[in-house]
Amino acid sequence: MCLAVPGRIEEVYEKDGLRMGRLDFGGVVKEVCLEYLPEAGPGDYAIVHVGFAISKLDEEAAAQTLEALREMGELDGPEWRPGDEDGAPAG
Amino acid sequence: MAKNLDPGKWSCPLPLRSYPNVVLGHGSGGQLTADLIQQLFLPAFRNSALEALGDAAVVAAAGLRLAFSTDAYVVRPLVFPGGSLGELAVNGTINDLAVAGARPLFLSAAFLVEEGFPIEQLARLVQRMAAAAREAGVEIVTGDTKVVDKGHGDGCYITTAGIGLVSEGVQLGPQRIEPGDAVILSGPIGDHGIAVLSVREGLEFGARIESDTAALHTLVETILETPGAVRFMRDPTRGGVAAALNEVAAAAGKGIVLEEEKIPVRAEVEAACELLGLDPLTVANEGKLLAVVDPAAAPAILERMRAHPLGRDAQVIGRITAEHPGAVTLRTSIGAARVIPMPVGELLPRIC
Amino acid sequence: MKHLAEYRDAAIARGLLREIERLATRPWTIMEVCGGQTHSIIRTGIDQVLPAGLELVHGPGCPVCVTPLELIDKAVAIAARPGVVFCSFGDMLRVPGSAKDLFQAKSEGADVRVVYSPLDALRLARENPGREVVFFAVGFETTAPANAMAVKVARRDGIANFSLLVSHVLVPPAIEAILRAPGNRVQAFLAAGHVCTVMGYRQYVPIAERHRVPIVVAGFEPVDLLDGIRRAVAQLEHGEARVENAYARAVTRDGNLAARKLLGEVFEVTDRNWRGIGLIPASGWRLAPGYRDFDAESRFDVGALSVGESPLCRSGEVLQGAIKPTDCPAFGKECTPRTPLGATMVSSEGACAAYYNYRRRAVAPDPD
Numbered sequence: 001m002c003l004a005v006p007g008r009i010e011e012v013y014e015k016d017g018l019r020m021g022r023l024d025f026g027g028v029v030k031e032v033c034l035e036y037l038p039e040a041g042p043g044d045y046a047i048v049h050v051g052f053a054i055s056k057l058d059e060e061a062a063a064q065t066l067e068a069l070r071e072m073g074e075l076d077g078p079e080w081r082p083g084d085e086d087g088a089p090a091g
Numbered sequence: 092m093a094k095n096l097d098p099g100k101w102s103c104p105l106p107l108r109s110y111p112n113v114v115l116g117h118g119s120g121g122q123l124t125a126d127l128i129q130q131l132f133l134p135a136f137r138n139s140a141l142e143a144l145g146d147a148a149v150v151a152a153a154g155l156r157l158a159f160s161t162d163a164y165v166v167r168p169l170v171f172p173g174g175s176l177g178e179l180a181v182n183g184t185i186n187d188l189a190v191a192g193a194r195p196l197f198l199s200a201a202f203l204v205e206e207g208f209p210i211e212q213l214a215r216l217v218q219r220m221a222a223a224a225r226e227a228g229v230e231i232v233t234g235d236t237k238v239v240d241k242g243h244g245d246g247c248y249i250t251t252a253g254i255g256l257v258s259e260g261v262q263l264g265p266q267r268i269e270p271g272d273a274v275i276l277s278g279p280i281g282d283h284g285i286a287v288l289s290v291r292e293g294l295e296f297g298a299r300i301e302s303d304t305a306a307l308h309t310l311v312e313t314i315l316e317t318p319g320a321v322r323f324m325r326d327p328t329r330g331g332v333a334a335a336l337n338e339v340a341a342a343a344g345k346g347i348v349l350e351e352e353k354i355p356v357r358a359e360v361e362a363a364c365e366l367l368g369l370d371p372l373t374v375a376n377e378g379k380l381l382a383v384v385d386p387a388a389a390p391a392i393l394e395r396m397r398a399h400p401l402g403r404d405a406q407v408i409g410r411i412t413a414e415h416p417g418a419v420t421l422r423t424s425i426g427a428a429r430v431i432p433m434p435v436g437e438l439l440p441r442i443c
Numbered sequence: 444m445k446h447l448a449e450y451r452d453a454a455i456a457r458g459l460l461r462e463i464e465r466l467a468t469r470p471w472t473i474m475e476v477c478g479g480q481t482h483s484i485i486r487t488g489i490d491q492v493l494p495a496g497l498e499l500v501h502g503p504g505c506p507v508c509v510t511p512l513e514l515i516d517k518a519v520a521i522a523a524r525p526g527v528v529f530c531s532f533g534d535m536l537r538v539p540g541s542a543k544d545l546f547q548a549k550s551e552g553a554d555v556r557v558v559y560s561p562l563d564a565l566r567l568a569r570e571n572p573g574r575e576v577v578f579f580a581v582g583f584e585t586t587a588p589a590n591a592m593a594v595k596v597a598r599r600d601g602i603a604n605f606s607l608l609v610s611h612v613l614v615p616p617a618i619e620a621i622l623r624a625p626g627n628r629v630q631a632f633l634a635a636g637h638v639c640t641v642m643g644y645r646q647y648v649p650i651a652e653r654h655r656v657p658i659v660v661a662g663f664e665p666v667d668l669l670d671g672i673r674r675a676v677a678q679l680e681h682g683e684a685r686v687e688n689a690y691a692r693a694v695t696r697d698g699n700l701a702a703r704k705l706l707g708e709v710f711e712v713t714d715r716n717w718r719g720i721g722l723i724p725a726s727g728w729r730l731a732p733g734y735r736d737f738d739a740e741s742r743f744d745v746g747a748l749s750v751g752e753s754p755l756c757r758s759g760e761v762l763q764g765a766i767k768p769t770d771c772p773a774f775g776k777e778c779t780p781r782t783p784l785g786a787t788m789v790s791s792e793g794a795c796a797a798y799y800n801y802r803r804r805a806v807a808p809d810p811d
Binding site: 110362365367425441 | 532550
């Protein structure tokens with residue numbers, strides 16, 4: 001259920017009486033309804049599902065999570081890369 | 092209940108029973124299309140040229156080996172970023188001939204036009220076809236025009252057929268594929284399908300995503316310079332790389348293992364796929380080439396492909412295996428494996 | 444894509460896997476509730492690289508799968524009416540009713556359209572005042588705000604030719620039902636991250652306490668899922684049973700207040716029949732009395748429909764995690780994504796389709 005992806009708010013405007021915005025999803029821009037994020041503005045990231053922003057992405061929390069997880073990854077073990085094992089194609 | 096169902100093949104015995112009418116999926120190039128071919132067309136028309144189920148049939152006539160192919164083009168919208176129905180109708184048939192190892196020579200064009208369709212739009216499509224044929228060095232030598240009542244067609248459809256000449260010494264076929272062979276892809280996937288979908292879904296791109304429609308025959312010529320090293324070629328159109336490679340695996344009776352990280356996908360195409368819930372492997376291409384080649388010759392072939400404008404981003408994306416015959420698998424970024432199935436029907440934005 | 448690619452980092456995933464291996468001293472069974480998580484797990488192969496004994500079972504969190512059979516039949520019947528434009532998310536078109544799916548209805552002349560958002564359906568209603576535009580409003584708490592907004596705007600702007608065929612379902616009652624079921628073997632849950640963006644996670648606190656079960660709110664990327672699994676295993680090993688938020692960048696305790704406010708206005712709780720599972724009390728939303736005139740079920744009386752499920756299907760047991768898809772005798776034979784016998788095989792996120800698509804041939808043994 002619930003395919004939702006993060007996008008950056010580029011522009012906020014009103015259309016048909018709804019708070020709408022143009023969001024950039026990694027180079028793809030799509031119009032999204034921002035009614036549920038009254039506080040969010042340009043530069044903020046939002047999680048979008050079926051054309052609606054449903055959550056403002058907390059970038060600070062994201063950075064903290066990633067830092068903690070990266071540290072866990074660096075605790076031990078050699079650098080691991082996919083394809084190192086048998087079976088990587090030539091070229 | 093189903094008969095003769097081989098669990099190793101995972102094709103479904105029931106779709107024609109469960110769909111008494113033709114549904115859109117029958118034209119998707121995926122499993123439903125394959126079922127129509129296997130259960131309806133092949134039994135009715137059966138002959139050795141057709142049974143090869145190549146993008147073009149290779150037939151002998153007057154001491155020559157001719158490649159012969161036909162394709163109907165029904166894309167909506169008629170004009171999309173990077174191309175139109177006109178270029179597709181020319182390049183698509185050229186590519187079907189090219190991947191059979193042929194030098195394309197002549198095309199036919201049949202126009203099925205709906206009453207009321209503006210002559211100006213028709214003229215524009217025809218001009219684009221002419222330009223594409225000129226660029227490819229192929230002549231459109233015969234044609235037909237039919238008009239259907241208003242409401243009995245959607246603007247304009249084009250069907251082209253083509254004839255090409257297969258050089259002596261060129262022997263291509265799934266039966267030549269061996270375990271260990273390299274699978275080469277000529278460049279990033281999904282551009283055409285996403286360019287068309289973007290118009291329908293109201294997507295804009297930072298960097299413009301254009302259809303990759305192109306005639307591949309000159310790229311194919313560079314590949315065929317190494318005699319014998321090329322086993323088989325396909326152009327992954329409807330159903331994408333997933334459909335094309337599943338067909339290759341099934342026809343060859345071999346397995347295919349792909350490396351997720353080696354498959355080139357433009358960032359914008361990947362982002363659009365994330366947004367719509369699509370797998371880039373199932374999205375259509377109109378100017379990409381898949382070639383199965385002798386692994387020893389792969390580096391030289393790659394080098395020549397990369398020197399060609401249509402093969403600059405060519406990559407070895409996987410290899411042929413003796414294991415799991417008929418199946419395509421992919422090694423994921425965390426080192427696990429998943430099966431790449433034959434797409435079932437048409438691409439649907441996956442939202443829930 | 445920023446805030447997506449980082450969570451697919453293979454090095455971080457490897458670190459999490461090592462940590463999970465270090466933590467897990469006993470076999471544990473964890474259910475990921477959401478079909479999107481199942482999809483991601485199978486797609487990346489997380490279940491193949493987890494330590495032996497750590498089992499992931501797939502939950503009922505695919506709205507396509509659990510939409511009641513009778514509602515699919517109603518959708519097909521309404522779509523077939525003259526003058527109706529029937530709009531749906533793409534995934535619902537292949538879901539079989541008793542006799543037909545929406546693709547087949549379309550092939551017989553129904554005007555069935557795939558839309559990306561309920562606002563697209565609302566736009567169609569504005570543009571075609573002479574047609575009745577019906578939107579198939581399926582989904583969990585994540586999707587409900589979009590549908591609520593569409594119907595609210597329809598009321599505000601007087602778009603009388605718009606209606607919703609509602610089949611909303613709710614996660615917490617389903618988790619409760621699974622935990623109460625005799626023979627339940629789920630020891631911890633990964634809660635659906637995107638449901639929680641809307642609803643928050645406070646609803647899960649009493650469930651975790653009442654049933655002594657860890658519930659970890661998790662995202663959808665491999666790193667998110669592995670972090671969720673890691674936290675669930677840590678709680679299980681330490682005998683804890685708390686709600687934990689492993690998706691802090693998107694989920695807060697109280698969720699999206701603006702969305703919850705409108706949900707409270709537009710919808711009311713109702714009993715819901717889950718396909719393959721059965722009736723779960725107070726597990727769905729229907730339009731509240733103030734919006735009932737936008738309810739397609741009452742607007743279009745389709746009469747008595749003969750509703751019946753294929754007897755071969757065991758998708759109910761799969762959805763409850765009681766059996767793996769590969770345990771079902773029909774799996775991969777009579778039942779494939781193209782001719783689905785049960786709802787779990789239909790959606791590309793359904794547990795069976797996920798198995799069939801990504802796993803089956805390479806990894807799982809043949810069923811016979």
